[in-house]
Amino acid sequence: MLPVLLLHSTQLDAAQGAKGQVLYRYTDRQGILVLNEMVPPEYVAGGYEILNLSGRVLEVVPPQLSPEEYEAQRQQEAQKEADRKLTKRYNSVADIESARKRKLAIVEQDMAIMRSNISSLGRQIAEEEASAARTQRGGREVAPELLQRIVDLRKEVSVLRERLSRRADEAFSINQEFDKAAARYAEIMAKPLSD
Incomplete structure (x- = not known):
């Protein structure tokens, strides 16, 4: 199982205020699963999940396909x-x-x-x-x-x-x-x- 990097509660509160009702989960370059209020542009192509504040997955955005795929x-x-x-x-x-x-x-x-x-x-x-x-x-x-x-x-x-x-x-x-x-x-x- 991949380690999950959680945001501090103050950051989580800021995410709720800034974005409303969702968080984003993606995997960074080190293979660590990250939960954040946004997906940095360099990770968007790798796919991510959109979760509500209680952790339920609302949507899965699949990784971008290569030109061949x-x-x-x-x-x-x-x-x-x-x-x-x-x-x-x-x-x-x-x-x-x-x-x-x-x-x-x-x-x-x-x-x-x-x-x-x-x-x-x-x-x-x-x-x-x-x-x-x-x-x-x-x-x-x-x-x-x-x-x-x-x-x-x-x-x-x-x-x-x-x-x-x-x-x-x-x-x-x-x-x-x-x-x-x-x-x-x-x-x-x-x-x-x-x-």
């Missing part, structure tokens, strides 16, 4: 919250797989439409280029509007290919997200209820 605690709390949301949203791994399929179906449908549009635009470009080639073979100059249409169609194809690539990346991300969700859900459900 704080970060670990923050990550643990964030994981608990993420787990709570996951188990609230899904009832089983099968629910997670069903949600994955629905989400991917929307992306795949969008990608199929884009592929179809790219194919259609490709045919239009081929027709316009064939028309321009016939005009040139006939010794005539190709109309600027036709050349501009070809340029515009190629730009449209380029934009669609870029969007298609982004959607493919999105599908990959969706799969990764649902893989993690399914694995974490299975992990949570495998834990004993006491956790």
